Each structure stands twice: as structure tokens, then as C-alpha cells.
Amino acid sequence: MINIQSLEYNYSKKINIFKNINLQFSSGKIYGLLGKNGVGKSTLIKNITGMLFPTKGNCEVFGLTPGKREVEFLQDLFFVPEEYYLPNLTIKELITIYKDFYPNFDENQFDTYTKEFKISKDKRVTELSLGQKKKILIGFALSANTKVLIMDEPTNGLDIPSKITFRNMIKDAFKEDRIVIITSHQVRDLDELIDAIIIMHDGQILLNQDKDAIAKKLQFELSENEKDDPTILYQEKVSNGFASIQKNTSDTLGYVDIELLFNAVLANKLKL
Numbered sequence: 001m002i003n004i005q006s007l008e009y010n011y012s013k014k015i016n017i018f019k020n021i022n023l024q025f026s027s028g029k030i031y032g033l034l035g036k037n038g039v040g041k042s043t044l045i046k047n048i049t050g051m052l053f054p055t056k057g058n059c060e061v062f063g064l065t066p067g068k069r070e071v072e073f074l075q076d077l078f079f080v081p082e083e084y085y086l087p088n089l090t091i092k093e094l095i096t097i098y099k100d101f102y103p104n105f106d107e108n109q110f111d112t113y114t115k116e117f118k119i120s121k122d123k124r125v126t127e128l129s130l131g132q133k134k135k136i137l138i139g140f141a142l143s144a145n146t147k148v149l150i151m152d153e154p155t156n157g158l159d160i161p162s163k164i165t166f167r168n169m170i171k172d173a174f175k176e177d178r179i180v181i182i183t184s185h186q187v188r189d190l191d192e193l194i195d196a197i198i199i200m201h202d203g204q205i206l207l208n209q210d211k212d213a214i215a216k217k218l219q220f221e222l223s224e225n226e227k228d229d230p231t232i233l234y235q236e237k238v239s240n241g242f243a244s245i246q247k248n249t250s251d252t253l254g255y256v257d258i259e260l261l262f263n264a265v266l267a268n269k270l271k272l
């Protein structure tokens with residue numbers, strides 16, 4: 001479990017990025033961490049990965065303090081940042097050097113990904129396109145089989161078929177003892193993949209809910225015309241009509257429109 005208690009972080013004395021954040025991430029779930037630009041998603045992730053230290057409060061990952069950067073912690077957490085550097089080596093050399101940092105690294109699993117992506121392991125990293133580099137990094141991240149996997153905007157730079165492959169790769173590699181955290185502005189890329197949604201806004205966590213719990217309570221609908229119905233909790237115009245949210249009065253779990261939910265939560269129209 002990742003346990004964040006009363007977290008505050010300041011880059012400078014004047015600006016508080018977080019207002020006393022309390023947040024838990026449980027094993028066996030894929031989390032979608034959402035929020036507008038500059039809200040502090042990367043800062044939160046860097047506190048979890050031990051790249052930044054809390055100004056106040058605590059952050060624990062499976063009982064370990066990230067800031068101490070103990071081997072036990074580092075070998076069981078993989079972070080795919082939005083911007084990254086890969087040394088100028090062949091993929092084969094890269095694997096040989098870096099796999100030993102991760103005791104559960106599965107080379108056969110990595111080979112399956114390179115075959116799927118049709119990227120030769122003899123290629124140098126500098127010979128790869130941006131999207132191909134990203135695929136190699138994500139393939140490595142999944143093959144490392146760490147208990148915690150965090151990805152910042154992983155689908156940036158991936159073409160449409162690769163986004164589908166990405167979703168399938170995450171689903172196939174996912175195990176019940178893992179925590180996966182994904183941040184993305186491309187919320188449609190997270191559809192069908194994530195189990196829980198976390199929405200950050202103005203230094204706080206506005207929503208932290210399992211997708212099933214949301215589907216149990218709320219019904220998402222698309223209609224041709226605007227609805228004049230007092231039971232509608234939120235409604236907005238979309239390209240092909242009106243998208244709305246209302247209470248789910250049935251026993252069935254429908255589709256959760258993450259983008260609509262995000263807008264609704266930020267507009268403060270939903271008293272969840």
C-alpha cells in the first residue's frame with residue numbers, strides 16, 4: 001500500500017502545492033491520476049518515488065520511506081516519467097546493464113514486447129523514433145515486474161494502434177500484488193483500463209473512487225437534445241449532442257465517461 005498522510009510540498013516558501021493531502025493506493029488496482037496542468041500530479045508522483053521529499057507529512061510505500069531511497073524500495077518501484085533520457089546504447093546492451101537493478105525482471109516478457117512492437121534489440125536507442133523509445137521504456141517498465149509502477153503521460157507519442165497495444169500490455173502484466181498509477185490528459189486512453197479515479201484540484205484530492213462504485217451511483221448518458229430534468233446532476237454540450245450525468249437508479253453498472261466526470265467534479269456540480 002502507498003500511504004500518504006498530511007502531505008505538503010513547497011518548491012519555494014511562498015507556494016504550497018498541496019493542502020494537507022491524505023491518500024491511499026491499494027494493491028490490485030490501476031489508478032488514473034487526473035488534474036489540470038500545474039495542479040501537482042508530477043510533484044505528488046515525485047514524492048512517492050523519492051525524487052522529492054515532503055515538506056510536511058509522510059509518504060510510505062509498502063512501509064518504506066521513499067526519500068531514504070533504500071535498495072528494497074528502489075528495486076520494487078518503476079517510474080516512467082514524461083520526459084526521460086536513455087543512454088546511447090543498443091536495446092540489448094540497455095537490458096544487460098539495467099535488468100539487474102530489478103530482481104523480478106523477465107527477459108522473455110521484454111522479448112515478447114519488442115517482437116510485438118517489431119523493434120530489433122540490435123537497434124541503438126538513438127536510431128529509434130520518439131514513439132519507439134517510449135515503447136521500449138514501457139516494455140522495460142512492465143518487464144521489471146515491480147510492486148509499484150507509475151507512468152506519467154505514458155500514451156504521449158504513441159500512435160493509435162500502439163495505444164491499444166499499450167492498454168492490453170498493462171492489462172496482461174497486471175497482478176493483484178501491484179499498484180499501477182497512470183497520469184494522463186488523454187483520458188480516453190485510460191478508459192477500460194483503470195479501476196479507480198483520483199482527481200486533484202487546487203492542492204486537494206476532490207475525488208478518489210473505484211470506477212465500479214461510481215458506475216453504481218451514477219449514470220452517464222448521451223442524448224440528442226438538452227435534457228430539462230431536475231434529476232440531472234451535470235450536463236454539457238458535446239460534438240454529437242448532450243452528455244449528462246444523473247443518479248443511477250438501476251442495478252446495472254454502466255459506462256463511466258471519465259472526461260465528463262472530470263468536468264463535472266471540477267464544476268462542483270456533483271455532490272459525491
Ligand SMILES: Nc1ncnc2c1ncn2[C@@H]1O[C@H](COP(=O)(O)OP(=O)(O)OP(=O)(O)O)[C@@H](O)[C@H]1O
Nearest residue numbers: 011012017035036037038039040041042043044185
Ligand atoms: N522545479 C520546480 N520549481 C518550482 N516550481 C515548480 C517546479 N516544478 C513544478 N513547479 C510548480 O509546481 C506546480 C505543480 O507542478 P506539477 O509539474 O507537479 O504539475 P502537473 O499537475 O504535473 O502538471 P502537468 O499536467 O502540466 O504536467 C506548478 O505550479 C509548477 O509551476
